[in-house]
Amino acid sequence: MLQRWRTCVSRAYYAIYSAATDALVQQGIVMPKGKGNPAHKTLPSLVGNNLSGISHALRWRLAGMVEKLYKLRLMADYQPQVPIEERHARLALGLMDQALECLRGES
Numbered sequence: 001m002l003q004r005w006r007t008c009v010s011r012a013y014y015a016i017y018s019a020a021t022d023a024l025v026q027q028g029i030v031m032p033k034g035k036g037n038p039a040h041k042t043l044p045s046l047v048g049n050n051l052s053g054i055s056h057a058l059r060w061r062l063a064g065m066v067e068k069l070y071k072l073r074l075m076a077d078y079q080p081q082v083p084i085e086e087r088h089a090r091l092a093l094g095l096m097d098q099a100l101e102c103l104r105g106e107s
Contacts, residue, residue, distance in 0.1 A: 005085055006077070009073055009075075009076035009088055009089055012069060012072075012073075012093050012096040013070060013072065016069055016095075016096055019099075019100060020046075020047050020066060021038060024038070024047070041070075043066055043070070044067040048063035054105045058105065058107060062099055062102035065099040065102070069095050069099070072088060072091070
């Protein structure tokens with residue numbers, strides 16, 4: 001059962017990574033040379049500084065959610081000594097849902 005919670009957390013992050021990256025590319029943001037996607041660590045700042053079409057406050061709220069999801073994913077994927085429980089998966093899914101709403105300009 002533990003593995004499922006870890007996978008859920010990881011997939012929630014990657015869903016937002018993909019959606020946010022797509023939104024940036026659709027707006028003409030150029031990714032680093034030779035890369036089709038941004039580095040995971042830089043995605044929150046790229047969102048906060050560059051994503052147009054949603055308010056400044058909403059962009060930075062979204063950037064914060066991306067960062068939280070990234071930290072949860074690192075814990076789930078690279079820290080096997082840290083237990084990942086149902087509550088972590090629910091938190092990640094909630095953040096994912098809120099982040100998708102932000103990308104749609106709904107929050």
